[in-house]
Amino acid sequence: MARPASEYPTRLELEILKVLWDQAPLPVRDVRARLDEQGRTLSHSSVITMLNIMVDKGYLKRSKQGKSFFFSPKVEQDSITGGIVEDLLDRVFDGSPAAMVLNLIETADLDADELAELRRLINRKAKERQS
Helix, strand or coil: CCCCCCCCCCHHHHHHHHHHHHCCCEEHHHHHHHHHHCCCCCCHHHHHHHHHHHHHHCCEEEEEECCEEEEEECCCHHHHHHHHHHHHHHHHHCCCHHHHHHHHHHHCCCCHHHHHHHHHHHHHHHHHHHC
16 A cells, blocks of 8 residues: 655655755756755656656646756745644644754754854744734
8 A cells, every 4th residue: 555645745855845945947957966966866867757746746847948847946945844844843742842942952963053043033032922
């Protein structure tokens, strides 16, 4: 029995989306080159297959320019990342943002600058709530 389709991009789909959120539209060869730079070596045909699957899933749009197809994201980064974080929050932390942040602080190797940035963000959010 096949596993049900995820409502979120797979790891590879997310890597491709990150490439295209950074710069789009791109032809297949450029998507492949950027993935290769990130340590993800795939054949040209594998990249074409993934891009076409992502078009079918509604993650990307494709346009023809000359002899090449160019791909662009059809979904916003905030929409995808927000959905993944919300799903993680619900499934793993029973909807508790505090438990999720505590887990992050306890398990991640945060340096002083990152901790200071987290404090700044929390203080900013607290001020917004008071207004």
